[in-house]
Amino acid sequence: MTMEAPPSSAPMPKAPVRLLIAGAGARGSAYARLAADTGLAVVVGIAEPRGPLRETLAAELGVPAAGVFEDWQAMLRTRLPADGIIIATPDREHGRPFAAAAAHGYPVLLEKPIAPDPAGCAELARLQQESGIRATVCHVLRYTPLTGLLRQLLSAGAVGRIISVQHLEPVGFWHFAHSYVRGNWRREAGSSPFLLAKCTHDVDWLSFIIGSRPVRVSSFGRLSHFRPEEAPEGASGRCTDCPAEPRCPYSALRIYGPGRPPDGAAADPARAYFADVVDPGGTRESLWQALETGPYGRCVYGGGNDVVDHQVVNIEYDDGTTAAFTATAFTAAGPRRTRIFGSHGEISVEAGTVSVHDFLTGTSTAYAVPAAVSTVAGEKHEGGDRGLVQAWVNALAAGDWSGVVSGLAESLVSHAVVFAAEEARRRGSVVAVEEFSPAR
Known part of the structure; x- marks a missing residue:
């Protein structure tokens, strides 16, 4: 199992790393801000079709007008001198900017998923191989303080050999309603299956923690609740005029309102983030107008969504380890929860604490996960x-890639697991991961 390398001690060049940003939505903006926050990088180009997002980020990061574009094609045609590019375009629009970046020789930081289908993944793998560029995928869970602590404990033999793992992704009822019922990922045809859009992180993380190659999967899941027949009596098509709104936990007013409270009241930080997705940089009044007219004010039972709202995935690994993964909308939003069962002990991960129980001594030891304080707008995923x-x-700055542990090759394995799981769910059978490997 490859251990994380300490930060490189190689001397950094005096000139900052120059970065291009293709897609200045929530993720692209957060990565751009974090890159600038390192003190080692400067953003020299931003491409984003939505004017307010584009102009706000450019002003915040000091990008000159000559480096601000409505689309990534125009940005890359200018051949701006750059040392790398962050691609955070919509899920189904990664291929063409990746191909253009590869043609220019830019190292790429690519938001997941790589592509919405196996053919798209295979094409990006081909482009990387032929161009020789460095391609890194944004599997951010590999880089959290929790992951570092867990891998240290497991490497030290805290539970002996890993036998099986239980892992829960508690999406959160209101977060699911925002992203997967009302939002951009509500329909597979327009984005990707729920498991690919939301849970590629988790599938990838399980392989990283277990340290073995996944070989077979089974899966079950469906769209159970967010359907027209589940609507409460008297429900209308929009929350702003719905008689059932006061008794609906999925009310858009209830979800977004705390992010834009009345004057003088403190905003809920998490809800403020999502309110800004609905109505970027607006007021309480403009948020209400957005809910009256836009997609985020629609009834969750209106039938405009088709992705599953709960799913389980069972994975068998090459060394015999098994993992059971559950993703569900029907939780309070919160940190992921994990239990690792080993030959000599058990690990429980919950509420910011890692607890290790030793079978030999009968003792339990609790380890606090190093706190990760978000200091940049849009920063998420516990560090x-x-x-x-x-x-x-x-x-990019030092030329030492030992600290980058989410290359395209590793991510292709995780994507193959997800594609196999979706096939298993639809087919009702056990599916070999190899069937969806680009290397076949």
Whole structure:
């Protein structure tokens, strides 16, 4: 199992790393800010079709007008001198900017998923191989303080050999309603299956922690609740005029309102983030207008979504280890929860604590996960965003890539697991991961 390398001690060049940003939505903006926050990088080009997002980020990061574009094609045609590019375009629009970046020889930091289908993944693998560029995928869970602590404990033999793992992704009822019922990922045809859009992180993380190659999967899941027949009596098509709104936990007013409270009241930080997705940089009044007219004010039972709202995936690994992964909308949003069962002990990960029980001594030891404080707008994933971007920028600056642990090759394995799991769910059978490997 490859251990994380310490930050490189190689001297950093005096000139900052120059970066291009293709896609200045929530993820692209967060990565751009984090890159600038390292003190080792400067953003020299931004491409984003939405004017307010584009102009706000450019002003914040001091990008000159000559480096601000409405689309990535125009940005790359200018051949701006750059040392790397962050691609955070929509899920189905990664291939063409990746191909153009590869043609220019830019190292790429690519938001997941790589592509929405096996053919798209295979094409990006081919482009990387032929161009020889460095391609890093944003599997941010590999870079969290929790992951570092867990891998240290496991490497030291805290539980002996890993036998099986239980892992829960508690998406959160309101987060799911925002992203997968009302938001950009509500329909597979327009984005990707729920498991690919949301849980590639988790599938990838399990392989990273277990340290063995996944070989077979089974899966079950469906869209159970967010359907027209589940709507409460009297529900209308939009939350702003719905008689059932006061008794609906999925009310858009209830979800977004705390992010834009009345004057003088403190905003809920998490809800403020999502309110800004609905109505970037607006007011309480403009948020209400957005809910009256836009997609985020629609009834969750209106039938405009088709992705599953709960799914389980069972994975068998090459060394005999098994993992059971559950992703569900029907939780309070919170940190992922994991239990690792070993030959000589058990690890429980919950609420910021890693507890290790030793079978021999009968004792339990609790380890506090190092706190990760978000200091940049849009930063998420318990320090994983920051760890990823820091590792990538360090690699660009110093030429030492040992701290980057989420290359395209590793991510292709995780994507193959997800594609196999979706096939298993639809087919009702056990599916070999190799069937979806680009190397076949």
